[in-house]
Amino acid sequence: MPAKITQFLFNQGTNLKLMTVVNDKIKEEVREIVYDFFAEECEVAIEEITDASNIITDLGGDSLMFLALIEIFTKKYDQEIDLKTIGKYSIKHPVETIGELVDMQLKIIEHGNNIINIEA
Amino acid sequence: MKTAFIFPAFVTEYFGNELALLNELSADLPKYLAKASELTGDNYENFSPNNPEFIEHELRSQIISYTIGCCLSDALAFKKLLPDIMAGYSMGLYAALYTGKAIQFEEGIRLIEQAYLLAQKATKDLKTGMGSVIGLTVDEIQLIINEHHLKIDIANINSRHAHLISGPLEDLKQLLFLAEETGALHVTRLLVETPYHSQLLADTQEAFGQYINENISVRNVQYPLISSIDQRLFFSADEITKELTNNLFKRLNWQATFEILLSKGVQQFIECGAGKSLYNISRFVPGDFKVYPMNRLKILPGSFA
Numbered sequence: 001m002p003a004k005i006t007q008f009l010f011n012q013g014t015n016l017k018l019m020t021v022v023n024d025k026i027k028e029e030v031r032e033i034v035y036d037f038f039a040e041e042c043e044v045a046i047e048e049i050t051d052a053s054n055i056i057t058d059l060g061g062d063s064l065m066f067l068a069l070i071e072i073f074t075k076k077y078d079q080e081i082d083l084k085t086i087g088k089y090s091i092k093h094p095v096e097t098i099g100e101l102v103d104m105q106l107k108i109i110e111h112g113n114n115i116i117n118i119e120a
Numbered sequence: 121m122k123t124a125f126i127f128p129a130f131v132t133e134y135f136g137n138e139l140a141l142l143n144e145l146s147a148d149l150p151k152y153l154a155k156a157s158e159l160t161g162d163n164y165e166n167f168s169p170n171n172p173e174f175i176e177h178e179l180r181s182q183i184i185s186y187t188i189g190c191c192l193s194d195a196l197a198f199k200k201l202l203p204d205i206m207a208g209y210s211m212g213l214y215a216a217l218y219t220g221k222a223i224q225f226e227e228g229i230r231l232i233e234q235a236y237l238l239a240q241k242a243t244k245d246l247k248t249g250m251g252s253v254i255g256l257t258v259d260e261i262q263l264i265i266n267e268h269h270l271k272i273d274i275a276n277i278n279s280r281h282a283h284l285i286s287g288p289l290e291d292l293k294q295l296l297f298l299a300e301e302t303g304a305l306h307v308t309r310l311l312v313e314t315p316y317h318s319q320l321l322a323d324t325q326e327a328f329g330q331y332i333n334e335n336i337s338v339r340n341v342q343y344p345l346i347s348s349i350d351q352r353l354f355f356s357a358d359e360i361t362k363e364l365t366n367n368l369f370k371r372l373n374w375q376a377t378f379e380i381l382l383s384k385g386v387q388q389f390i391e392c393g394a395g396k397s398l399y400n401i402s403r404f405v406p407g408d409f410k411v412y413p414m415n416r417l418k419i420l421p422g423s424f425a
Contacts, residue, residue, distance in 0.1 A: 043415075062133075063254045063306030067281060068403045070305075083255045083281060084303025091300065 020077065022110045030109070031102050033076075034069065038098065041065055051099030059098075066095070069105065077109050085116045124386040125196075125203035125219060125343075126411075127189050127212030128393040130181040132311055134169030138188065138394045141414050146195035152225070156187045159229045169394065176311055179236045182211050186228055189215030189393045192414060196390065201420075205344045205353075205386060207377050209398060210276065210316065211235075213348070213367050219392070220341035222360050227336045234331050235368055238324040239314045247289040248315040250275060251296050254282050255305030261285065264298045275317035276372040279404035284310070286318035321369035329365045348372040351380045374401060382407045390417070 039046040042059040055061040067083075074081050086108060095101050107115050135141070142149045156164040160183060167174050167184055174180050189212065196202075197219075208216035214228040223231070253261055258277055265272050272295050275286035285295060296307040315321060332338065338357040346353055347363055349370045354363060381389070382405070389411040391398045396413035412420050 060133075062400070063308075064282060064400050064403065067254055067305055071404070082303075083305060084260075087255045087300070087303035087305045090305060 020079075020110050020112070022106050026109065027106060030073070030105050033072065034098060034102050034105065037069055037072070038065070041068075049098060051097060051102070053098045054096055055098060055101065056096070066101070069101070070108070073105055073109060079109070079112055081108065082113050085113045089115050121388055122204040122384065122386045123201070123388045123390060124381050125193060125206045125216070125390050125392050126398050127193075127206070127208040127215040127219075128185065128391060128395065128397050129210035129212050130178070130185045130312075131188075131393060131395040131397065132175060132181075133395050133397070134175070135395060135413075135415050136169050138169050138414060139167075141417075142188065142191060142195070145417070146191060146198070148194070149191050152187050152191045155225060156183055156229060159226055160233065178312055178314060179233070181311075182232050182236065183229060185211070185393055186215050186218075186232055190218045190225055190228065193219040193392045196392070201390070203343050203390070205346060205381060205384060206341075207346045207348060207381060209348060209374055210367070210372060212393065213363065215392060216345055217338075217341060217360060217364075220343045220345060222339050222341040222357070223336060231332070231336060231364065234335075235324070235328060235364075236314070238327055238331075239316070239321055239368060242321050242323050243315060246320065248287060248313060248318075248320060249289050249292050250284055250286045250310040250312045250315060251292050252282070252284055252306075252308050252310060253296070253299045253304050254307070256283070256299055256302060257281060258283060260302065261295075261299065264295060264302060268294065268298060270295050273315075273318040273320075274371060275315075277375050278401045279375050281305075282401065282404065284317070286315040287320065288315075317367075317369065317371055319369060324368050325365045328368065329361060332361050332364060346377055346380060348374055348377045351376050375405065378402060378405050382409060388412070388420075390420075 035046055035049050038049055038059055038061060042061055044059055053059055070086060095104050111118055153164045153167060164184060174184050206216045206220060214231055217223045218225055218228045257280060258274055261274055261283055270291040272285050272287035272291050274283055276284040300307045338360050340355050340357055341360060344353050349366055349372055387409045389409060391411060391413040399411040399413045402411045
């Protein structure tokens with residue numbers, strides 16, 4: 001069952017933005033999905049994956065996997081994400097490890113397309 | 121349940137244990153490699169997935185990919201696993217034609233070599249290449265091409281947000297840079313200098329067609345084959361020749377090809393080649409199906425006991 005997430009609208013200037021509160025349950029759920037995904041796709045025992053695992057050099061992952069994960073989470077949390085905003089965010093905040101990927105995914109869930117405007 | 125055999129083009133990422141996997145299925149791999157060596161004058165018996173001489177050399181990588189595809193499909197046929205329908209991804213077309221008995225193994229090698237020579241001739245004074253753009257739609261990439269007057273073709277629509285591009289090297293580099301600035305998740309140049317599926321190779325059509333007519337005994341294919349270019353089903357020798365010549369310079373739409381296969385009731389796809397590039401692309405197609413790369417054939421329902 002998808003975790004129940006709280007979404008609310010707030011006004012910031014003239015723009016209405018959709019925000020999601022990321023609680024501990026969502027954090028755990030995202031981590032579990034990311035770990036399961038890479039264990040399955042890279043055929044690696046889940047026990048061998050850590051937050052410090054490098055997605056490409058340690059696990060043999062690729063950018064298509066990143067895209068696939070984004071699609072999994074946008075469906076799961078019913079988000080409408082413009083991929084270009086994530087691409088632009090990725091240039092400033094490149095992802096190399098599983099831990100960084102989990103963090104970025106949580107930011108996407110929390111901020112949606114507004115991710116491009118956050119600092120860290 | 122309908123089964124499709126799908127054939128990858130040259131492979132850039134191997135599992136690493138392809139030889140062991142193939143040897144479990146068939147004792148004939150050395151014969152195929154010896155034949156490829158004999159036909160080309162090159163040494164394919166030294167092939168190893170970790171040897172850059174095979175991965176980074178464009179012609180060798182095509183020939184080894186073709187050889188593995190042929191060996192694997194023969195091994196599956198020996199075990200009575202036959203396709204209901206087939207599709208070849210780019211240069212994977214040659215192994216599909218071999219599997220469908222439209223050409224012989226030797227003819228496939230000669231076709232690959234001739235296509236490569238004609239492509240080199242067509243681009244001899246040009247620096248060219250191919251690249252990958254992940255995260256933009258075809259319209260978003262085309263907009264960049266149009267706005268910056270780049271002589272780049274979108275070579276292959278792999279999925280809604282994954283494309284290959286092809287053309288002159290400087291324009292290619294510029295497009296990759298602009299795509300990243302626009303918000304692509306990932307851009308990269310491929311280990312390919314020949315601009316396959318671009319208009320730069322349009323001039324190969326006549327010469328390649330003539331070569332095929334004069335040197336290759338193309339026969340009707342024994343299993344339905346779907347075009348990766350326009351998704352039509354074709355069987356006849358004439359249609360095969362047309363597909364072979366078009367395959368060098370026309371855009372492929374693998375996403376549409378895959379969707380047509382699903383619409384025809386295919387639920388099981390066997391990736392007849394090394395690596396799992398087609399499995400990776402298939403993640404983005406919705407539907408109730410499974411793709412089995414070489415390393416997952418053991419879990420194929422009801423086979424290889």
